Amino acid sequence: MCAEEVTGRKRLWLLTEKAGGREQVWALLLETVRSHYDHLDRLASDVARLGYEKAAEILQTRMPTDGRARSGDLGEILASELAGDTLGYRIPVKRLRFKDGRNMALRGDDFIGVVISQHGQLRLLKGESKSRQELAKTTITEAREALDRDDGRCTPESLLFVADRLLDSNDAADQALGQALRDEIGLKSLPTGRIDHMLFTLSGNAPPPSLKADLDGVGDDRNQYSVNVRVPDHGDFIGSVFLEAAKLGNL
Template identity: 40%
Template sequence: MVRFSNWCDSAFEVVGSHALQVISARAADTANGCVAVAAIVSEHYAAEVQVARILRRLGRPKAAAFIENKLPTTKSIRSGDLGEILATEYITGETPYDVPIKRLRWKDHRNMAMRGDDVIGLMRDQATGRLHFLKTEAKSRAALAGGVVTEAREGLDKEGGLPSAHALEFISARLMEAGEDALADAIDDALLKYGIAPQTVTHLLFTFSGNDPGNILRTNLQGYAGGYPQHYIGVRIDAHGAFIANVYDRVIADANHG
């Protein structure tokens, strides 16, 4: 778990009826943040049980090569992937929602971005057993600009603001393969039996940037006129590009040396 509070400061505010949070890495603790993030990156690309099996059968050099071959090599894809990874970690660590699969494991190619909803968080209503959904768009830029946030906003508004059926079908299929039948059935019920009610959906717009995202996110959030609850989260690390490079370098080093 990334545990942002261990290396970041956080500022929260209410914008209308919605929430805005800016999470800023402390300069003195950024190296600790790099270690924390690097520790969870490989599991987003490869199942731990598969890595452990390769390690047991073929040894550390082959296991390290397997992990390294899963990691993107281009700066832009690394940036986008890490934004999605941080969003996933934020959801699982800071919200009541869960992200039941790590979808980067199913990339078509390590230097290609995945299509569809970036992340979907799920939460079961204990009284009814039905699901609530956190539809998420994640963006990563060294210098975040208003147009990027507008693009994320447009992504959240697709499908009438609901999570796409294609994305949920993908999650359901992966859960079924993993033997998580009950949660897969709950997704299928939402899609095929009950329908997804708008009141069960919340939006999360997540950014990862080198500049302060506060004003850009606040302005976009003030202009939102839809009916879904909104949570805008901006993670700021001043040395954005260097942080990303250091994270991936450390993932490779840790895989080789343990």
């Protein structure tokens, strides 16, 4: 269920589970989590060559075992999927595939979305995600500080990472987008109004009043999205997701 509040260019979304909803999306959720760590066609090829158990070992090499790392990763995964499916941004790079340690957090923006308008104009989404059993004001403040960093623009290192991955593609459209992102790092020509922000939170508790207060306090010069997804059994839910996603019998 979703409660939405819209004020100008600001949107606050408070999402809670429907009764029985988890069971309906469970298989899709597991597949989505796997896809953020590896290409699904490669996993299927691993299964065909090696069988489910050995193929699962390959996938598990990328997936975190630490509870805090799992929590952070799942928040980033859900935020990326929401930005793509609901807001129409393309998330061109699944960052978690490029971690140099399964339990290490990646630096930089948690996710970057892109949109190219019919007139060829580039729009970016800079996103921060936080996952906590007990979401508090300090966490919301940390996320907002990260969004405001670099004058509200995507951090150059994060944007360059996405650009380079696109330029490595064999697709001409991806290469053109990658070049546009590299140019933006140097030119900084994109106006504030075309760099949107999303603050995404996954929590066991209901969001504190500071979530709305934070959104109320930001400027109206860009699209601002503030989202909370509440899962009361936060820790158990995350543990179950990663336990089951690491198995490939239902791939």
